[in-house]
Amino acid sequence: MRAARDVFAERGYHAASIRDIAREAGLSLSALYYYYSGKQALLVALLEDTLADYQNSCEVALAAAGDDPAARLNAFVRATVEYRVRRQVDSLLALRETRNLEPDQLEGFVQRRDALPGLLQEIIEDGVACGLFATPYPDEAQRTVLAMCNAIAQWYQPSGDLTVTDLVDRYVHLSLTLVEYRLPGDR
Amino acid sequence: MRAARDVFAERGYHAASIRDIAREAGLSLSALYYYYSGKQALLVALLEDTLADYQNSCEVALAAAGDDPAARLNAFVRATVEYRVRRQVDSLLALRETRNLEPDQLEGFVQRRDALPGLLQEIIEDGVACGLFATPYPDEAQRTVLAMCNAIAQWYQPSGDLTVTDLVDRYVHLSLTLVEYRLPGDR
Amino acid sequence: MRAARDVFAERGYHAASIRDIAREAGLSLSALYYYYSGKQALLVALLEDTLADYQNSCEVALAAAGDDPAARLNAFVRATVEYRVRRQVDSLLALRETRNLEPDQLEGFVQRRDALPGLLQEIIEDGVACGLFATPYPDEAQRTVLAMCNAIAQWYQPSGDLTVTDLVDRYVHLSLTLVEYRLPGDR
Amino acid sequence: MRAARDVFAERGYHAASIRDIAREAGLSLSALYYYYSGKQALLVALLEDTLADYQNSCEVALAAAGDDPAARLNAFVRATVEYRVRRQVDSLLALRETRNLEPDQLEGFVQRRDALPGLLQEIIEDGVACGLFATPYPDEAQRTVLAMCNAIAQWYQPSGDLTVTDLVDRYVHLSLTLVEYRLPGDR
DNA sequence: CATGAATGAGGGTTCATTCAT
DNA sequence: TATGAATGAACCCTCATTCAT
Numbered sequence: 001m002r003a004a005r006d007v008f009a010e011r012g013y014h015a016a017s018i019r020d021i022a023r024e025a026g027l028s029l030s031a032l033y034y035y036y037s038g039k040q041a042l043l044v045a046l047l048e049d050t051l052a053d054y055q056n057s058c059e060v061a062l063a064a065a066g067d068d069p070a071a072r073l074n075a076f077v078r079a080t081v082e083y084r085v086r087r088q089v090d091s092l093l094a095l096r097e098t099r100n101l102e103p104d105q106l107e108g109f110v111q112r113r114d115a116l117p118g119l120l121q122e123i124i125e126d127g128v129a130c131g132l133f134a135t136p137y138p139d140e141a142q143r144t145v146l147a148m149c150n151a152i153a154q155w156y157q158p159s160g161d162l163t164v165t166d167l168v169d170r171y172v173h174l175s176l177t178l179v180e181y182r183l184p185g186d187r
Numbered sequence: 188m189r190a191a192r193d194v195f196a197e198r199g200y201h202a203a204s205i206r207d208i209a210r211e212a213g214l215s216l217s218a219l220y221y222y223y224s225g226k227q228a229l230l231v232a233l234l235e236d237t238l239a240d241y242q243n244s245c246e247v248a249l250a251a252a253g254d255d256p257a258a259r260l261n262a263f264v265r266a267t268v269e270y271r272v273r274r275q276v277d278s279l280l281a282l283r284e285t286r287n288l289e290p291d292q293l294e295g296f297v298q299r300r301d302a303l304p305g306l307l308q309e310i311i312e313d314g315v316a317c318g319l320f321a322t323p324y325p326d327e328a329q330r331t332v333l334a335m336c337n338a339i340a341q342w343y344q345p346s347g348d349l350t351v352t353d354l355v356d357r358y359v360h361l362s363l364t365l366v367e368y369r370l371p372g373d374r
Numbered sequence: 375m376r377a378a379r380d381v382f383a384e385r386g387y388h389a390a391s392i393r394d395i396a397r398e399a400g401l402s403l404s405a406l407y408y409y410y411s412g413k414q415a416l417l418v419a420l421l422e423d424t425l426a427d428y429q430n431s432c433e434v435a436l437a438a439a440g441d442d443p444a445a446r447l448n449a450f451v452r453a454t455v456e457y458r459v460r461r462q463v464d465s466l467l468a469l470r471e472t473r474n475l476e477p478d479q480l481e482g483f484v485q486r487r488d489a490l491p492g493l494l495q496e497i498i499e500d501g502v503a504c505g506l507f508a509t510p511y512p513d514e515a516q517r518t519v520l521a522m523c524n525a526i527a528q529w530y531q532p533s534g535d536l537t538v539t540d541l542v543d544r545y546v547h548l549s550l551t552l553v554e555y556r557l558p559g560d561r
Numbered sequence: 562m563r564a565a566r567d568v569f570a571e572r573g574y575h576a577a578s579i580r581d582i583a584r585e586a587g588l589s590l591s592a593l594y595y596y597y598s599g600k601q602a603l604l605v606a607l608l609e610d611t612l613a614d615y616q617n618s619c620e621v622a623l624a625a626a627g628d629d630p631a632a633r634l635n636a637f638v639r640a641t642v643e644y645r646v647r648r649q650v651d652s653l654l655a656l657r658e659t660r661n662l663e664p665d666q667l668e669g670f671v672q673r674r675d676a677l678p679g680l681l682q683e684i685i686e687d688g689v690a691c692g693l694f695a696t697p698y699p700d701e702a703q704r705t706v707l708a709m710c711n712a713i714a715q716w717y718q719p720s721g722d723l724t725v726t727d728l729v730d731r732y733v734h735l736s737l738t739l740v741e742y743r744l745p746g747d748r
Numbered sequence: 749c750a751t752g753a754a755t756g757a758g759g760g761t762t763c764a765t766t767c768a769t
Numbered sequence: 770t771a772t773g774a775a776t777g778a779a780c781c782c783t784c785a786t787t788c789a790t
Binding site for chain 6: 216
């Protein structure tokens with residue numbers, strides 16, 4: 001799977017050859033087929049693993065965050081940003097190669113994947129409902145939060161100046177700004 | 188080119204077969220080769236055309252916007268959002284398939300493409316410098332503005348309830364919020 | 375035809391594309407087809423022209439040589455060597471590309487082409503018969519004379535030190551040596 | 562390789578299709594690619610094998626011939642003639658298709674191939690130096706010896722009257738005649 | 749658990765040729 | 770005379786996959 005991840009990431013699913021993956025993995029072609037039933041199965045395994053990990057990270061973070069919408073938004077953004085950095089390559093694959101899942105797999109996968117935006121949606125709507133978030137456009141705010149977090153995988157360089165801690169702080173700040181967070185009693 | 192756009196968009200560059208494109212275009216395989224020297228040439232033509240159109244839209248909009256950073260940000264976001272809607276499929280291709288340009292083409296293309304984020308960068312820094320934008324994170328704000336505008340191509344449905352006009356308004360609002368725009372005299 | 379000669383010579387008949395020939399000739403593809411009915415026709419024209427020229431050269435030389443076998447051998451070798459130098463590229467084509475003639479053309483062409491070795495054969499046999507040539511192997515001598523003359527086209531460099539005059543002298547000498555020419559009265 | 566040899570010989574490298582070779586070999590197209598990485602690789606394999614065999618034959622023959630130039634010339638001609646008969650088809654390929662080697666391969670191949678004429682050159686020059694060979698034109702004599710031996714592959718018919726033994730005798734005779742061999746003490 | 753061998757389908761591309769203009 | 774446009778067949782090659790061992 002490591003080999004598949006690297007090769008898929010470098011070339012893209014369709015341009016990647018299963019021979020390249022086998023070579024990268026130090027396996028013979030047939031040995032690879034012994035463990036995975038085919039190219040598609042490798043992709044599925046990668047994406048499922050990535051998604052499960054991400055979902056779990058979010059759940060844990062949200063469970064610890066309690067009920068406050070601001071705290072929950074904070075937790076969600078933190079979990080997402082950290083995930084995009086921690087599993088940067090997998091994040092890219094999830095964004096780019098999901099479309100190459102075959103119809104069977106695709107449906108269920110997308111369904112599960114899209115539960116998370118729904119969660120974020122709820123958080124923001126809660127915040128709006130109780131007056132913490134003043135944004136007039138909760139839908140677009142939610143889309144933007146996701147888009148900006150996802151994009152991290154495309155540009156972040158672990159070797160650069162920006163530490164993950166700082167990155168998280170900044171994205172949390174941006175998110176709260178986006179939803180126009182008003183401190184309670186600040187109205 | 189229309190056929191190439193549709194087929195590339197539907198399947199992705201590598202999964203798309205030049206035979207499919209020819210069929211979609213109502214041409215024989217060889218006739219297609221008469222006009223374009225190959226698959227890569229089709230991709231290049233598409234991406235170059237898309238980029239030129241987008242750059243032009245931005246330039247026109249910014250030229251009309253004058254010097255005020257807020258007005259310029261407004262113009263930039265408006266131009267980008269409208270572009271993402273007007274040429275939605277091309278926008279997706281530009282985002283997804285640029286990586287499939289061959290090294291020769293890639294370099295120059297990316298260079299030209301990345302001039303625009305630079306422009307946005309300047310706008311935001313100007314705004315910060317003259318106190319109009321209060322964001323402590325101009326870099327991340329700029330990345331977010333781009334990310335959210337780009338993402339439009341992935342979800343917007345012209346047939347839906349949201350008109351382009353409304354969409355633009357909302358994204359302008361979000362952008363100004365992101366950079367923490369303070370009305371002059373509002374400090 | 376000049377273009378065809380050059381392109382056929384450089385790449386070989388099958389590797390040469392009729393587009394290359396047209397480009398080399400400064401013609402459009404269709405204009406080329408206006409003058410020659412196809413690739414094969416170009417080859418036929420080239421080879422026929424070359425053969426006719428060579429045959430003519432030989433006939434003229436032999437007519438001037440009179441009856442003496444040594445003089446005739448001298449004339450034949452001189453004509454052949456000079457021809458290989460004068461039309462070096464055509465000579466190469468004749469040697470290499472005759473096999474690519476289509477069956478129709480091939481038969482007649484080969485028949486005419488092989489009349490000349492027959493002539494050489496007669497010359498040598500005459501010389502042997504009247505005791506001028508002492509070679510015990512007239513057939514092999516004839517084959518060798520032809521082979522050595524033909525090979526000239528493969529290595530001779532007009533820009534080199536060896537002049538055509540010298541070249542002819544040497545090959546005449548070699549030929550007479552080969553047939554073991556005995557000066558009359560030398561026996 | 563046998564199939565490749567036959568098909569290349571019959572049609573020429575460029576006119577030969579790799580499908581024909583596969584069919585002739587009783588393999589599927591892909592199976593052929595399993596063993597040889599492509600058309601060029603087949604050609605290289607054939608030519609290299611042929612060259613190595615020929616070089617080896619010459620070396621063995623010369624090693625057994627001792628120092629006498631006449632004996633060495635005899636050995637060289639014998640080895641070459643026998644080789645041209647023994648591997649007639651390969652000889653034709655080597656003569657005709659070497660030009661279709663790609664530049665990488667071509668250089669080294671030609672270099673190795675041309676070592677042999679150099680050897681012949683030395684033999685003849687030795688003979689001339691010690692007065693055994695009286696030819697005034699050692700270079701041309703050498704070219705002729707090679708040309709006549711090489712040509713054998715183009716016309717010899719094993720089914721004909723001429724046995725290989727006779728053939729060798731005659732070509733040795735012609736070669737010695739060409740270099741104007743004088744028996745020691747015959748000067 | 750691992751492999752070498754084999755396959756058929758399809759890939760992008762080139763080509764000689766034709767035809768309406 | 771000359772051309773641009775078009776075609777269908779064939780080309781070399783790569784691929785995901787299978788199977789006997």
